[in-house]
Amino acid sequence: MRVLYDIAVIGGGPAGTAASVTAARLGAKVLLLDRDTFPRPKVCGEFVSPEALGLLTELLGTANALLSQSIAINRGRxxxxxxxxxxxxxxxxxxxPRYDLDYELWQAARQSGVDARSAEAVKNVEGDGPFTIQTSQASYRAEAVINASGRWSGVCGTPRAPEGPKWLGLKAHYRTTTSADSVDLYFFRHGYCGVQPVGKSVVNVCAMVRSDVARNLDEVFGHNALLESLSRDWQLVGEPLTTAPLVHAPPSPTSGQILQAGDAAGFIDPFLGDGISLALHTGVAAAKAACLFVGGEMDLRPAATRYATEYELRFTPAFRKAARLRRLLSVRPLQPALAGFLKTPYLAEWILRQTRPGPLAAD
Ligand SMILES: Cc1cc2nc3c(=O)[nH]c(=O)nc-3n(C[C@H](O)[C@H](O)[C@H](O)COP(=O)(O)OP(=O)(O)OC[C@H]3O[C@@H](n4cnc5c(N)ncnc54)[C@H](O)[C@@H]3O)c2cc1C
Incomplete structure (x- = not known):
């Protein structure tokens, strides 16, 4: 007979591992499935925002060296x-580096007693609680499901990509002799490129760009004179990565009675550097709601509704403000004035804070 899990979590990125660790610590029997094996690289600016760090420490444990040994970023340019x-x-x-971060989170899930299975892609989810989860290898049953399978997995439907050129995510690590201690964002028409140190003499370069403007990082560099001159010193380390399409759609924290966390619920503009934090926080919130059901405090439907309400209050406003900021930044004639405006002391910091998740409501 197949084992019945309390909660099946689909996807072992920051959202899925945060959900799994939280649910396991609350006493649930958790199955975590990912189609990849860990460690693995990932298209990402690898900027881990201050809002993510407290939660990461809780999930990984204070003894974990990853956070203390990583490079501190004190400035944005x-x-x-x-x-x-x-x-x-x-x-x-x-x-x-996501290579290390996601691996450590996956290990933390294992150490919390989660049945974590890699190289196992979810093909189909059936039911309305309990659920049957069909993977490339087997079939499982679970009382509740959290979909944390990322931006474009199609596990619970796929947002429609708008007509016209696609948006791409591009990333590579480069060896350099001139690394700054800041995260640097270079905006150009229909795209931006972020550069930040990620190791000794190594920078992570990550861009979001429209496919009719550039299809690889070399083409991206050609859109900004400063970037082009800096990149002459860079030597590629490992393989460059691409992901597409990047689509912004209104967040959807539930799909039927399946709870959705991280990018599966909503994809925030990457230049704000808050996707990892949102993934961790929504993963924890989804797990806590699912555990109310698993612990017998309420049925699955009200638990899902409770999560959707919390999401709407705490997280959706960040998406709305981020979308407004994106639209404003994309108006070319406004850019010099905006850049001047951002020099007002503390204004840029204040704007950034507006795009962060709200605090936990008091119980
Ligand atoms: C260009 C770009 C730059 C970014 N830069 C930053 C940044 O600097 N800082 C920041 O905070 N955020 C950044 N982000 C956003 C950040 O990468 C995401 O928000 C974050 O990875 C979301 O985590 P997640 O767990 O929801 O999804 P993911 O990290 O995508 O994890 C989803 C997991 O689900 C697995 N999966 C998918 N389908 C299946 C399936 N069918 N079955 C089983 N497993 C499956 C995948 O293998 C993956 O491991 C950036 C994003 C992009 C595109």
């Missing part, structure tokens, strides 16, 4: 409309 604005990042963010 924005190159917009030919001007430079600088903002302080207080408390500091961290630069952590």
């Amino acid at each position: 924005v190159f917009l409309g030919g001007r430079l604005s600088t903002l302080e990042i207080r408390p500091a963010a961290r630069s952590i």
Whole structure:
């Protein structure tokens, strides 16, 4: 007979591992499935925002060296409309390769007693509680399901990509002799490129760009004179990565009675550097709601509704404000004025704070 899990979590990125660890610590019997094996690289700016760090410490444990040994990022520099604005990042963010971060989170899930299975892609989910989860290898049953399978997995339907050129995510690590201690964002028409140190003499370069503007990082560099001159010193380390399409759609924290966390629920603009934090926080919130059902405090439907309400209050406003900021930044004639405006003391910091998740409501 097939084992019945309390909760099946689909996807072992930050959202899925945060959900799994939280649910297991609350006493649930958890199955975690990922189609990849860990460690694995990932298209990401690898900027881990201050809002993520407290939760990461709780999930990984204070003894974990990943956070303490990672590079602190105290400053952001924005190159917009030919001007430079600088903002302080207080408390500091961290630069952590996803190769290491996701692996450590996967290990934390295992150590919490989660049945974590890699190289197992979910093909189909049936039912309305209990659920049957069909993977490339087997079939499982679970009382509740959390979909944390990322932006474009199709596990619970796929958002429609708008007509016209696609948006791409591009990433590579480069060896350099001139690494700054800041996260630097270079905006250009229909795209931006982020550069930050990620190791000794190594920078992570990550861009979001429209496919009719550039299809690889070399083409991206050609869109900004400063970036082009910097990149002459860079030597590629490992393989460059691409992901597509990047689609912004209104968040959907539930699909039927399946709870959705991280990018599966909503994809926030990457230049804000808050996707990992949102993934962790929504993963924890989804797990806590699912555990109310598993613990017998309420049925699955009200538990899902409770999560959707919390999501709407705490997380959806960040998506709305981020979308407004994206639209504003994309108006070319406004860019020099905006860049000047961002030099107002603390204004850029204040704007960034508006795109962060809200606090936990008091119980
Ligand atoms: C260009 C770009 C730059 C970014 N830069 C930053 C940044 O600097 N800082 C930041 O905080 N955020 C950044 N983000 C956002 C961040 O990468 C995401 O928000 C974050 O990875 C979301 O985590 P997640 O767990 O929801 O999804 P993911 O990290 O995508 O994890 C989903 C997991 O699900 C698995 N999966 C998918 N389908 C299946 C299936 N059918 N069965 C089983 N498993 C499956 C995948 O293998 C994957 O491991 C960036 C995003 C992009 C595109």
